[in-house]
Amino acid sequence: MKVLNWLVLLMQSWCKKLYNRGLAYLEVPVNDDDYIYVPTLDGFVMNRVLGDYFENLLYQIFVAIDEQTTVRELSETLNIDLQLVKNAISVFCRLGFAKKRITGLENLALHVTWASHMIIPEMDEDSTTAITTDLSDFSTTLVSPSGADEDDENESNTDGLIMNHDVLTASFTSLKNHAVTLFEVGKLNDESLDSFVEELQNVKLFMEGEAQRYSEHAQTLLLTILALRNSSELDLIRGESLLSLDHPTRLRLINKTYRCLVSMAPLNGEACPLSVTSIPHFGTVIPEVVSSWFRLFLYFTLGDGPVSLYIPKGSRIPVIPCALRRCKHLLITSASHEPVIIPADNCLIQLNDMLQTHAVFVQEYSAVIDDSEIVSVPFPFSESRSTDGHFSSHPSVLKLRKKLGLNSLCGYLTLLCRKKTTDWEEQSEKKRKGSSMTVSKDPRKIANLRVHLRDDEKYADYTLLDCVFGVPLFHEQLNRVICQRIKDCELLDPKNSNMVEFANRDLVQSLRELINKYQTSEEEPASVWEISRWSPPSQTLLFQNGEISVVDDLQIW
Incomplete structure (x- = not known):
C-alpha cells in the first residue's frame, strides 16, 4: 500500500513512462473477503484452446463469479484452491473483464493529473x-x-x-x-x-x-x-x-x-x-423430458395418443407399417433435426435416409397442415375456463393435470386434431393441392390459443401430442398468458416449493421407469436425479390403442 500511495501521488505521465519502460509492474491484490463482479463485456474476444488445463481453470472461475459471493466462498463452491482463485481473479481485473466492488482507491488522495484518466464505476443499480x-x-x-x-x-x-x-x-x-x-x-x-x-x-x-x-x-x-x-x-x-x-x-x-x-x-x-x-x-428437469421417450410416456399414462412408432438407428423399413397406412401425413422426429411432416405414401425414402444416422420417432398426423390442426392449452390452469367445451376440460388434459401436478408447474399442452371438419375441408382446399411437399415445422412451436370446441367438434376429435414445460419465447400471447398465470397462482412463492419438487421427482421417476422397461442399460442411476443423457431405443416400439408393444419384424407386421 505504501508503494501504491507513492505511485498515485506521482503525475500520471511519469507513471506511464515507468510502465512503458518495464520499471513498474501492475498487480491487483485480491483478498479473501473481496466481492467481484463482471460488467457487460466490451471488446471481449476469447479463442479457446482445447485441452488447456489453465484456460479451463480460468473459464470455470470466470463463469462462476457472482457479485454477492466473496472470493473465499467462490473457492469453496468450486472446490478450487483459494490462491489459484485469487490469482485468476487478479488476472481478470488486470484485463478489465472483472472488477472489485471495493478497490481500495476510494480513500486515497490522487495527483490531480489522474483525474482525467480515472473510471470510477457506479455502485448503484446503474453500475452497468x-x-x-x-x-x-x-x-x-x-x-x-x-x-x-x-x-x-x-x-x-x-x-x-x-x-x-x-x-x-x-x-x-x-x-x-x-x-x-x-x-x-x-x-x-x-x-x-x-x-x-x-x-x-x-x-x-x-x-x-x-x-x-x-x-x-x-x-x-x-x-x-x-x-x-x-x-x-x-x-x-x-x-x-x-x-x-x-x-x-x-x-x-x-x-x-x-x-x-x-x-x-x-x-x-x-x-x-x-x-x-x-x-x-x-x-x-432432465434431458429425457425433451426426448421422444417423453411422448411415449405421456401416451402410455393417458392410454390415448396418436399412433407412434419409435424405430432404432440402422433399421430399414421396406413397407409402410399397417398402423400408419391410413394416415395422410406423418410427423417424423429425430434427436438432431427439426421435425418434418411428410405425406405417408412418400415417406419411405426419407425415413430410411434418416434411420442411417438417427433413431426416428414416427407419428400419425392431421390431414391438415396449415397450423389450424394444433391447439395450445397453457398451464397452470384458470378455473374460470374449466367449463364444458373448453379445451382445458378435455379428458386427457384433466387426467394429465392430476397425474403430473400441472397446476404447480408452468408450460403448455399441445393438442392435435385428428379429424378434419367440413369447415376445414373448405378452407384448406387450395392448400391441400401442395400437401405432397415435405413441411419442416415443430408442432411445439405453433401457438393456437383457441379455447373452445367448434359446434361440429367433440373432445374425441383431439388427442394430446406433447407437453412442454417452461416459459415460451416464440409466441407473445402464449407467453403473456403463462406469465400472468404464474403471477396469479403465485408459483414462485416459497410455499409452493414442496409441491413443485414433488411433482418433478414423481415425473422423473415414472419416466425413467418406463425407459428402463423398454431400454436395457448396463448401469442403473444411483439416484433418480443423477444426470443422464437419454439413449434411443434398441428395439422398435409401437404405441397403439393405449398400449406400448415391441415390434419384432416390420416387414411382416
Missing part, C-alpha cells in the same frame, strides 16, 4: 453502462429463478433466468455487448438487466423474414424479464456455460446463488437441462 447490441436466436432454455442462502437474513433471494442460446449474434447491433457477455460469461446479472431491458425496449419490430422472428423473440424476452423480475431480483443465465463445471460443482453453484429455476421452452435435444433437487425448477 447502457450498451448497444442485438440478439439473434433463442433456442433452448429459459428461466431459472433460484435461491440465496437462507441462513443469512441479509442475503437477498435472487431469481435467475436460465437461457440456453444456441446462437447469439449481432443481428441487432444495439445488443451486441449483452449477447457477448451472455455467451462468454454465461450470465447477465440483475444490475446488467437494467440496460438490457432498455435496449430490448428499443428493438424495432420487423414485419417479415428472419428479422421479424428475432424482433418478436426479443419482445417476448422483454415481457418475460419484466414479469419475473416484478417480485424479486433476476439473473439471465446461459445453461451451456455451466457445462465447463462438473455436475456437483454446478449444483453447488446453483443451490447457493438461486432460489428457483425457470426454463425457456421448448428446448431441443441438445439442450442443457439442470437436474436440481434442492430448489424448484419450472421447466425441463
Whole structure:
C-alpha cells in the first residue's frame, strides 16, 4: 500500500513512462473477503484452446463469479484452491473483464493529473453502462429463478433466468455487448438487466423474414424479464456455460446463488437441462423430458395418443407399417433435426435416409397442415375456463393435470386434431393441392390459443401430442398468458416449493421407469436425479390403442 500511495501521488505521465519502460509492474491484490463482479463485456474476444488445463481453470472461475459471493466462498463452491482463485481473479481485473466492488482507491488522495484518466464505476443499480447490441436466436432454455442462502437474513433471494442460446449474434447491433457477455460469461446479472431491458425496449419490430422472428423473440424476452423480475431480483443465465463445471460443482453453484429455476421452452435435444433437487425448477428437469421417450410416456399414462412408432438407428423399413397406412401425413422426429411432416405414401425414402444416422420417432398426423390442426392449452390452469367445451376440460388434459401436478408447474399442452371438419375441408382446399411437399415445422412451436370446441367438434376429435414445460419465447400471447398465470397462482412463492419438487421427482421417476422397461442399460442411476443423457431405443416400439408393444419384424407386421 505504501508503494501504491507513492505511485498515485506521482503525475500520471511519469507513471506511464515507468510502465512503458518495464520499471513498474501492475498487480491487483485480491483478498479473501473481496466481492467481484463482471460488467457487460466490451471488446471481449476469447479463442479457446482445447485441452488447456489453465484456460479451463480460468473459464470455470470466470463463469462462476457472482457479485454477492466473496472470493473465499467462490473457492469453496468450486472446490478450487483459494490462491489459484485469487490469482485468476487478479488476472481478470488486470484485463478489465472483472472488477472489485471495493478497490481500495476510494480513500486515497490522487495527483490531480489522474483525474482525467480515472473510471470510477457506479455502485448503484446503474453500475452497468447502457450498451448497444442485438440478439439473434433463442433456442433452448429459459428461466431459472433460484435461491440465496437462507441462513443469512441479509442475503437477498435472487431469481435467475436460465437461457440456453444456441446462437447469439449481432443481428441487432444495439445488443451486441449483452449477447457477448451472455455467451462468454454465461450470465447477465440483475444490475446488467437494467440496460438490457432498455435496449430490448428499443428493438424495432420487423414485419417479415428472419428479422421479424428475432424482433418478436426479443419482445417476448422483454415481457418475460419484466414479469419475473416484478417480485424479486433476476439473473439471465446461459445453461451451456455451466457445462465447463462438473455436475456437483454446478449444483453447488446453483443451490447457493438461486432460489428457483425457470426454463425457456421448448428446448431441443441438445439442450442443457439442470437436474436440481434442492430448489424448484419450472421447466425441463432432465434431458429425457425433451426426448421422444417423453411422448411415449405421456401416451402410455393417458392410454390415448396418436399412433407412434419409435424405430432404432440402422433399421430399414421396406413397407409402410399397417398402423400408419391410413394416415395422410406423418410427423417424423429425430434427436438432431427439426421435425418434418411428410405425406405417408412418400415417406419411405426419407425415413430410411434418416434411420442411417438417427433413431426416428414416427407419428400419425392431421390431414391438415396449415397450423389450424394444433391447439395450445397453457398451464397452470384458470378455473374460470374449466367449463364444458373448453379445451382445458378435455379428458386427457384433466387426467394429465392430476397425474403430473400441472397446476404447480408452468408450460403448455399441445393438442392435435385428428379429424378434419367440413369447415376445414373448405378452407384448406387450395392448400391441400401442395400437401405432397415435405413441411419442416415443430408442432411445439405453433401457438393456437383457441379455447373452445367448434359446434361440429367433440373432445374425441383431439388427442394430446406433447407437453412442454417452461416459459415460451416464440409466441407473445402464449407467453403473456403463462406469465400472468404464474403471477396469479403465485408459483414462485416459497410455499409452493414442496409441491413443485414433488411433482418433478414423481415425473422423473415414472419416466425413467418406463425407459428402463423398454431400454436395457448396463448401469442403473444411483439416484433418480443423477444426470443422464437419454439413449434411443434398441428395439422398435409401437404405441397403439393405449398400449406400448415391441415390434419384432416390420416387414411382416
